[in-house]
Amino acid sequence: MSRTLIALLATAAALPAAAEAPVSDALKALAAMPAPLGWATEEGGTTGGGTAAPVVVTSRAELVAALGGQNLENAANADPAVIVIAGRIDLTADDAGRPQGAADFADTDYDEAAYIATYDPESYGRDREPEGPLEEARERSEQAQKAHGMIRVGSNKTLIGLPGATLAGGTLLLKGVENVIIRNIAFEDSWDFFPQWDATDGSQGNWNAEYDLIAIEDGTTHVWIDHAAFSDGARPDDAIPPVFGRVHQHHDGLIDIKNGASYVTITASHFFDHDKTHIIGSSDSRTEDLGRLKVTLAGNWYDNVRQRLPRVRFGEVHVFGNLFTPSAEGPYAFDYALGAGKQSRLLSEANAFVLPEGIDPAQIVKSYKGEMIEDRGSLVNGAPADLVALYNAANPEKPLRATVDWDPPYAYELPDPAELAGRLPGEAGPTLLGDD
Structure with a gap:
């Protein structure tokens, strides 16, 4: 990108909030770029807001207004829009810009200490989910937070960030919409104030949070997310004490597609x-998902993340040219990367895994009732590795077939996986604003 364009973008950040005049022709061109590769280019492609006049927003209220004005109904607004995010926007904030917390969304009958005491598995039991007045009050509290912090995005929208753009404390919800582009934005800390305890979840029970940073669901099609960042921010789940011996989890997924x-x-x-x-x-x-869930993950950096990179059911998912740098210890100690779920068809190509001591390469693939997964050209610590063969050798009782029954219909170029560890940390994330 030229220095001239950088200067234009800096000027755009200083414009009045929700300005209707174009930021610049250059910014419009950047925001409306078609997806360069992958499934988002198929069946008509993905153009987002196209050449709509950009609107600069600096607060949650301005973002909701730019998306249509009434958050709960904004998914119905299909008018093309290019929305430029400037600065850090707290999605918990009220219309006056005041950040909000649990007390602002909690139902009058909800009390966290009472909830924990009531559903303690030592007294409540481990064979049933929570029910009763306190669980109902928790659900009402959750719905109040969801109505405010889950920001609905309609069809034909582009959201693009200026340098430093961040959306924190909430979720972008793409539900039953189409043609959305999201670029150059950091997303962090979609904190659930009211997680649910479920003693029947796994052998020891688990706390379950509600919110992803971006949720793509209910028939949404044609989405391109590019040069973005996703994390728990400054509030990881292990920052607070465990409850019932389990992580008191307040974050769910980063991007879920379902x-x-x-x-x-x-x-x-x-x-x-x-x-x-x-x-x-x-x-x-959900057998009706067969023939859907077509997803491409390319050129991303998965750094100190534990699992679901991705976990797939039913979909034809193409994972290529990504860098994985997991940790063997800490709150995000590595579990697995590529999860083969029911009737999934996951194709992995030219990915690079940098594993510290203590992580077995056989952990990279994991089966969740899957039957097949194909890997071509991956490197583990710089050496060629057959990920499926490694998994099958460690799990002879439930082997995976090493081929899938589809090929990507779109054109793409595989990178040299040996270069990814040196290149992607400087390229992945909100790094669009550099010289040509």
Whole structure:
């Protein structure tokens, strides 16, 4: 990008909030670029807000207004829009810009200490989910937070960030919409103030949070996310004490794609310091997702993230040219990267894994009732590795077939995986604003 364009963008950041005049022709061209590769280019491609006049926003209230004005109804607004994010926007903030917390959303009958005491598995039991007045009050509290902090994005929208643009404390919800571009923005800390305890979740029970940083669902199609960053921010789940011996989890996914969503590409983004990263396909019972959930993940950096990189059900998912740098210890100690779920068809190509001592390369692939996964040209610590063969050798009782029954229909160029560890840390994330 030229120095002239950088200067134009800096000027744009100083414009009045929600300005209707174009930021610049150059910014419009940048914001409306078609997706360069992957599933988002198929079936008509992804153009976002196109050449709509950019609007600069600096607060949650301005963002909601630019998206249509009434948050709960904004998904119905399909008018093309290019929305330029300037600065840090707290999605918990009220219309006056005041950040809000649990007390602002809590139902009058909800009390966290009472909730913990009531559903302690030592007294309540481990064979049933929470029910009763306190769980109902928790659900009402959750709905109040969701109505405010889950920002609905309609069809034909581009959200693009100026340098330093951040959306914090909430979720972008793409539900039943199409043609959305999101670029050059940092997303962090979609904190659930009211997580649910479920003693029946796993052998020891788990706390479950509600909110992703971006949720793509219910038939949404044609989404391109590029040069973005995703993390728990300054509030990781281990920052507070465990409860019932389990992490008191307040974050869910980073980007989840489910319930018939399709034609999604995520490129050149940085995912870091988090547990559950991507779920693609929400349930083994949703056989209607067959033929949907077409997703490309390319050129991303997965750094100190624990699992779901991605975990896939049903979808034709293409994962290529990504860098994985997990940790063996700490709150995000590595579990697995590529999860083969029910009837999934995950194709991995030219990915690079840099594993510290203590992580077995056989952990990279994990089966969740999957039957197949294909890997071509991956490197582990600089050496060629057959990820499926490593998994099968460690799991002879449930081997995976090493081929999938599809090929990407779009053109793409594979990178040299030996170069990814040196290149992607400087390229992935909100780094669009540099010289040509």
